[in-house]
Amino acid sequence: MAERIAIVGVGQTHHKSKRPDVTTAELCAEAVERCLEDAGMQMKDIDHLVMGSFEVADGYYSPDKWIIPELGVVGKSGLEMQNVGTTGGVVAAASFNSAATGLFDAVLCLAWQKMDEAAGAFGRGGGGANEYWTGQFPMSPITNFARRTYAYMDRSGCTEEHIAIVRVKQDQCAMKNEYAQLRLGLTVEKVMQDVLLAWPIRRLHMCPTTAGAAACIVCPEEKAKKVTNKPVWVEDWLTCHQGGALTMAEDPTASTLRYACNVVYKRCGITNPLKEIQAWEVYEPASPAELRWIEEVGICEDYTAWKLFEQNKVGIDKEVPFNPSGGVTATNPIGATPVVRLVEAVLQVRGDAGEHQIQGKIERALATGYGGQGENVIMLLRKSL
Amino acid sequence: MSTEEKQEPEFIQFRYPRQVTYHHALGYQSKFANGLKQGRILATKCPVDGRCTIPPRIVCPFHHVRQTEWVDQGQRGRLISAFKINFPMFNSRTGELQNWENPIIAVELEGGARMDGWCAEMDPEKLKTGMLMEAVWRPEEERQGRADDILYWKPVEE
Numbered sequence: 001m002a003e004r005i006a007i008v009g010v011g012q013t014h015h016k017s018k019r020p021d022v023t024t025a026e027l028c029a030e031a032v033e034r035c036l037e038d039a040g041m042q043m044k045d046i047d048h049l050v051m052g053s054f055e056v057a058d059g060y061y062s063p064d065k066w067i068i069p070e071l072g073v074v075g076k077s078g079l080e081m082q083n084v085g086t087t088g089g090v091v092a093a094a095s096f097n098s099a100a101t102g103l104f105d106a107v108l109c110l111a112w113q114k115m116d117e118a119a120g121a122f123g124r125g126g127g128g129a130n131e132y133w134t135g136q137f138p139m140s141p142i143t144n145f146a147r148r149t150y151a152y153m154d155r156s157g158c159t160e161e162h163i164a165i166v167r168v169k170q171d172q173c174a175m176k177n178e179y180a181q182l183r184l185g186l187t188v189e190k191v192m193q194d195v196l197l198a199w200p201i202r203r204l205h206m207c208p209t210t211a212g213a214a215a216c217i218v219c220p221e222e223k224a225k226k227v228t229n230k231p232v233w234v235e236d237w238l239t240c241h242q243g244g245a246l247t248m249a250e251d252p253t254a255s256t257l258r259y260a261c262n263v264v265y266k267r268c269g270i271t272n273p274l275k276e277i278q279a280w281e282v283y284e285p286a287s288p289a290e291l292r293w294i295e296e297v298g299i300c301e302d303y304t305a306w307k308l309f310e311q312n313k314v315g316i317d318k319e320v321p322f323n324p325s326g327g328v329t330a331t332n333p334i335g336a337t338p339v340v341r342l343v344e345a346v347l348q349v350r351g352d353a354g355e356h357q358i359q360g361k362i363e364r365a366l367a368t369g370y371g372g373q374g375e376n377v378i379m380l381l382r383k384s385l
Numbered sequence: 386m387s388t389e390e391k392q393e394p395e396f397i398q399f400r401y402p403r404q405v406t407y408h409h410a411l412g413y414q415s416k417f418a419n420g421l422k423q424g425r426i427l428a429t430k431c432p433v434d435g436r437c438t439i440p441p442r443i444v445c446p447f448h449h450v451r452q453t454e455w456v457d458q459g460q461r462g463r464l465i466s467a468f469k470i471n472f473p474m475f476n477s478r479t480g481e482l483q484n485w486e487n488p489i490i491a492v493e494l495e496g497g498a499r500m501d502g503w504c505a506e507m508d509p510e511k512l513k514t515g516m517l518m519e520a521v522w523r524p525e526e527e528r529q530g531r532a533d534d535i536l537y538w539k540p541v542e543e
Contacts, residue, residue: 020394020396021394022394059399079536081391116396117396121475124472124473124482125474125475125477131407131409131477132409132411132414132531133440133532135477135478135531136477136478136503136532137477137501138474138475138477139490140471140474143468143470143489146468146470147466147467147468147489147491148466150461150466150467150468151428151465151466151514154466159516195472196471197470197471197472198468198469198470198471198472199468199469199471199509202481203466207528211519232485240478242446252465252466252491309388317412
């Protein structure tokens with residue numbers, strides 16, 4: 001029987017486009033220090049570490065060699081993982097798995113990315129994911145979401161202006177989040193006049209390149225109750241990595257998010273997601289992705305989410321409280337991004353999100369990680385047991 | 386003046402000037418590669434629901450049953466999606482940044498499998514979902530068993 005587990009502390013860096021003042025390892029230490037302080041714990045209390053970044057976007061191999069000594073955790077048990085954009089998601093899921101075994105008292109979950117060190121090369125593509133199948137195309141998240149959005153607009157009636165409204169809403173949220181990287185004061189006109197990367201994707205629609213790290217500490221129930229008086233329970237979690245096969249063959253707009261959410265909802269008895277989950281931090285690598293993801297998590301019918309934006313129903317303290325932190329188009333330390341979502345969801349449940357806190361009781365929050373061609377990691381949090 | 390001047394943080398630049406040639410085994414997908422050399426697009430077919438998939442696979446990703454039947458997908462298909470890149474991106478074959486004039490499209494072939502390709506029509510405004518497209522191949526002697534043996538897809542008048 002698995003242990004019930006809770007997150008007892010969270011920490012993240014103030015995310016920036018460039019951090020020449022720190023090494024990757026020092027950046028990680030910054031997030032870990034904040035996390036330990038938040039939990040009121042010390043490194044000696046941690047007995048297992050799960051860590052990772054998307055190595056291609058950093059330019060380091062075996063980053064544990066550089067980071068473990070910097071954190072002062074030499075000799076502790078641990079795992080290093082990587083999985084493109086979902087890296088932070090699989091790191092979190094593995095830390096949940098580890099804590100749920102009951103083998104450890106406190107598991108440190110750490111993910112990072114220092115994209116300023118690879119000159120944003122990842123966004124400019126290359127077939128490297130699988131040279132035989134994708135090498136003839138300059139594939140990247142930009143082309144992935146150009147393709148998805150073309151099909152979405154074709155099916156839904158959504159226009160470029162609607163997508164610009166989504167981006168403005170994301171920016172309005174980010175403006176209230178001191179940790180967010182891009183806080184721009186955007187208008188619909190400004191978004192629509194921005195540089196076109198691959199129609200209908202403009203530069204402002206894509207997630208930026210970010211230097212940042214995020215961490216949390218996960219404990220089994222007994223330890224969690226000793227450490228903090230406001231544990232955030234991890235009610236359920238799921239990794240779903242059948243992306244290309246499960247979704248794109250059927251529907252070029254789809255990800256595995258719907259499938260993964262349905263599995264988790266069923267296990268947790270959730271029948272009305274919008275009513276039963278009060279805060280959402282869902283990994284949207286491009287602003288139009290937020291439209292499809294709102295549909296896939298079960299908030300509205302397929303190809304109608306753009307109407308919610310047209311009616312100004314999405315945002316902090318609105319009918320659909322989606323990505324109150326500003327989300328991924330404001331901040332994207334790619335390997336760490338799912339853990340940033342998790343940290344933000346924890347803050348919402350605790351009521352500690354500050355200016356971007358959703359008002360009212362947050363009983364449940366859902367955070368996700370996204371990567372590749374539609375893979376997802378679901379992390380469902382709960383305030384009470 | 387102090388002997389300890391203020392240190393500004395800095396980036397140190399590195400390049401990776403090495404060339405590595407990888408030799409990736411194609412395994413079961415070798416039949417697909419050989420088909421391309423003959424100007425044929427072959428896909429595996431699921432014995433449970435008859436779905437044809439590219440990339441071909443030994444087992445169906447949905448039903449987890451062995452796929453032994455291969456089906457020629459024909460030379461034509463319907464356009465599913467399209468986009469055109471407006472900024473320099475890396476050419477994976479050369480390692481250089483370059484501009485890309487042709488749209489990239491996804492096509493559902495006559496046999497039901499789907500694949501990506503370059504489009505002959507440069508103006509994305511003229512591309513509509515459901516349009517009939519036809520494969521245009523490299524000359525046989527230039528084919529290497531790779532997906533870019535198909536040079537591009539061109540719209541077919543109906």
